[in-house]
Amino acid sequence: MLSLYGDNMRRRSAFGWSFEQWFPAFAIVGLAVPLTHLIKGPVGMASGGGLGEDIALALLLSLHFLWLLSTKMGKTRGRLGTGIRLRRLSVGSELLLVPSLLFLLFSLIFAANANMSYAQWFAETKGNLRLAPDSSLQRLNSLIRYLPLVVLDGVGYVAARIGRRGRLSAEGSSGLDLFLRRWSTLLALASAVLVSLSFSTPLAVKGIGWIGYIAPIPLLLVLSYTSPVRALFAGVSYGTLQALLGNYWLGTYDLLSLHFVTDFHIVIYCLYIPLLLLLSRAVPGPLGRRLRLPLMALIWVAFDFIRSGGFLGYPWGILGTSQYRYPVVIQIASLFGVWGVNLFLWLFAAFVASLIEGIAQGGGAGGWNSVRRCEALLLVAMTLSVMVYGLVALKAWEAREAKSEITVALIQQNTDPRKNDYASTLDVLESLTRAALSSPTSSLSDTLPDDVVALKRSGKPVDLVAWSETAFVPNLRKWGAMDPSSHPNAALANRLLHFQRQLGTWLLTGNDDYDEVTGDDGGNIRNHYNASVFFSDTGERIATYRKMHMVPFSEYFPYEKQFPLFYKILTDFDATLWEAGSNSVIFSHPRADFITPICFEDSFPGEVAAHVLPGVDMILNISNDFWSRTETEGQQHAANALFRAVENRRPLLRSTASGLTCIISPVGKISVELPHYHPGYIVADVPLYGRPETFYQRHIDLLPRLILLFLPLFLVSGLIVRLYRLIRYRCR
Known part of the structure; x- marks a missing residue:
């Protein structure tokens, strides 16, 4: 294995240097640009870009320096030492690529505020914000700060994986598994971009609805067939990037909304992805592997339902809504709501992902066998059922006369x-x-x-x-x-x-x-x-x-007494807070x-x-x-x-x-x-x-509620199967 790895490293060199030799020097040059910008301050601005942004950039630079320093630590020499250093460069570039990319995109999006008079007025009078005179200059500073880091991490991510190809092959990985392990983060980010394109974007205002059928496939493959740690990182990366791309317009809603939405999605995906992995992998063995992808489709619909309710409810980015231009497809919403359309798309992607795995593995166990053929038939039957119902429903309504x-x-x-x-x-x-x-x-x-x-x-x-x-x-x-x-x-x-x-x-x-109510002190309080x-x-x-139902944080925050500091932050940044009505x-x-x-x-x-x-x-x-x-x-x-x-x-x-x-x-x-x-x-x-x-009116949200009822039962069933197999093993 080491011989294969060493030969591969010698083949992949630049100017006589191996990757683990030239990349640190390349990284130092790349870090010098944002570091200089941090020290000298933004271009075309009398003062810094804001304490919060300076702290974020300083933290990001510190992580990069620690990463490069870690590659030089340790006493191991020779080929084994080269492998350790290369692995650190590889893992570090992958872990840092996502935050660097997110900071760059966030900063470019938020720069639109520099062209808005109310934001400039706020920056001049309140002192909590620093903006360039216009968005073009603000974006230039964003590029100087974060683009070198994205390029550095991207080059490291790609080059390290190309350089490790021989090692991964020697470890026993091949075919689809090798591809997914090597490019898991990139595939997850690609899914985020594709899902965003299925909705309205500046590239296509009406959205590209058909992309919604294939957009989740790379993500599902990564979540299903890679290690839990790698799947967790990929899933959280997907969710955060998709939220940022899909909600970029919140950058000018007010000065805090995009921050809250991005942070909110980081938190909920950090909670959701581990739960998804636990539920989808609850049943061991071949049966569990067969059920994993369809289960993920069910779990995702339940997740979209949960995140759309309550005070923090935010029903944006539900994959099913990308089909709004296809009347035949969306007629099942009269039965199961948008959740039915959402489940259709996720199941479609799940079955296609399973078929891709079968084709990649070829014939035999786990390959293109009777189970795969059954999945293909289910895919066709499900699609035909949706289409037939849609055509019948449309024809019936077109024949109906208005009263x-x-x-x-x-x-x-x-x-x-x-x-x-x-x-x-x-x-x-x-x-x-x-x-x-x-x-x-x-x-x-x-x-x-x-x-x-x-x-x-x-x-x-x-x-x-x-x-x-x-x-x-x-x-x-x-x-x-x-x-x-x-x-x-x-x-x-x-x-x-x-x-x-x-x-x-x-x-x-x-x-x-x-209206006016009497406060605790006996005075009148006016609620707007x-x-x-x-x-x-x-x-x-x-x-x-x-x-x-108010927009959380931007229009409504009912916890002023419980979280006074947080409430003060909202008011300091000019959030317009209303009261919520109580009656339809x-x-x-x-x-x-x-x-x-x-x-x-x-x-x-x-x-x-x-x-x-x-x-x-x-x-x-x-x-x-x-x-x-x-x-x-x-x-x-x-x-x-x-x-x-x-x-x-x-x-x-x-x-x-x-x-x-x-x-x-x-x-x-x-x-x-x-x-x-x-x-x-x-x-x-x-x-x-x-x-x-x-x-749907008679049984509001029945579909996601049934899924939520089924998932705990499935988890318990999986635990029982695992316990039974453990007992059998111990009793041999």
Whole structure:
């Protein structure tokens, strides 16, 4: 073995030096650039890049120096010493590649804040943040800091594995096992990139849905066929990178959201991957190996379900949502919710991964045998079942006649409420609404800006006008009751109320709401809520819904007394914290009853279904989404929401500040939509199909709950099998 290894090392050299000789020198040069940047400070900035970032870079550099130092430690010489040093270089480059890459990506994403006025104002006034004058300069500093480390670790990762090829072969590894062991981290990172591409990205705003079928395959192979330690590192690396790539738009939501989401996913994957490995490897022997990949598919669906609930619930990045553009595939959501589509994709990838292993191993035991053929038949049967059900369901719904309809006007004003230019925003809302309500021959359309997109699909009078979340920011309950001359906000609120009375139709708008309660000290405490407010055609305030499921840390943190320091960090970084509403509200219109989930509330399957159950005709979501400054977030949000239409067989309407404003049919087809980041409006007749009750509504989240019930039973069964085999072995 050593002879093979030594010969291989001699073959793989550069300028007469072996890898373990030239790489440390290469590493010192690579570390000199970020170290110099750390000492001298950022380019084009009067002060440092921020204490937190400096500490992070210093820690990363220290780990690299310790890694290189470890390769020179020890007394062992000769070929054995060369092997030890090479292994340390190999392992160190792999372990450091992932954090270096994550720091680089995070820093490049966060650099977008340098172009935002509110972030620059915060940096100048609060002192907790340092930003370059613009994003280009900020990104340049990020590249200088972290790119040399990524290149260094990447070169070490690749070169060391090429150099160790002979040694690994001599140790008995071959074929697929050798490939997976050598490239496990790279394969996991590749899965993260592919999964992210299946959703909306800047490269493809609509997403590349078909990639979702193959994206998990490299990850599943690594988790199934490598050692637990290697699988753990690969799994956590996958989860963190996928979260960062899939949620990059959170970098400009506020100054902390991307930090929290990234850290949150590191923690939950560090907890989840060991549990996945324990459950999937619970049963020993050939049977356990056969069940491992399908079990991982089940476990992943259960994991997505768990991470989508509770205070920290965040239902983004569920693989099944990548199929939103394929109506035939997503019809099973009426039976099992988005979880059914999610399970279909994970099982598809699991069966394909198993077939790949069979092909790699060839015939004989463990290869392409009757079990593999059975898996291939299951794959075909499962796919055909999904497709056939989808085609039948679509045909049945296309033949169904609507029982009634409502004519709606969805307004997309394309303004940023954070700029506090409330008067200008109201001007845009009023002009777009008047144009939407006017006849096609009205001259009002001639006064609109050139980039306004007007989609009129109805010549009937409008029954309902819908504005977006926080379309009007000043509190109507407070300022609307005051003398218009007492304050600019009072003048604006009274202007809006007067405008609505003149419309002659019903209006839904996002707005701030509040109530007052008595505090522990006997004083009054005012609680503020993110709300939707419903006005009748006579101007009467009919109902108010207060958002119940808040964005954790950015909108809501209920543990101020338990974690005061953490609460202070949130407020110091300008997090806008609201109170959570406590009651679902059904808005009653003469033509339709509907609910109004606000912002990302339309992404929670069980919660929306529970609110629909009392009996509503349609779902009307209002969202902002302007803050992300990218079409990606709005498209991802719409893709998540689209499944609520199929699960509940109700029309889903979305009125947003910047996109995606659209109308979605009960089978999940987007019938009409406005482009992102353009002012505009949609006027359309929305067919209503009564209040059908789906299997999913009758059994909300049944599929993931059954999986969660099955997994502990499987674990116990595996332990019993292991105990039985141990007893038999001892009794021989």
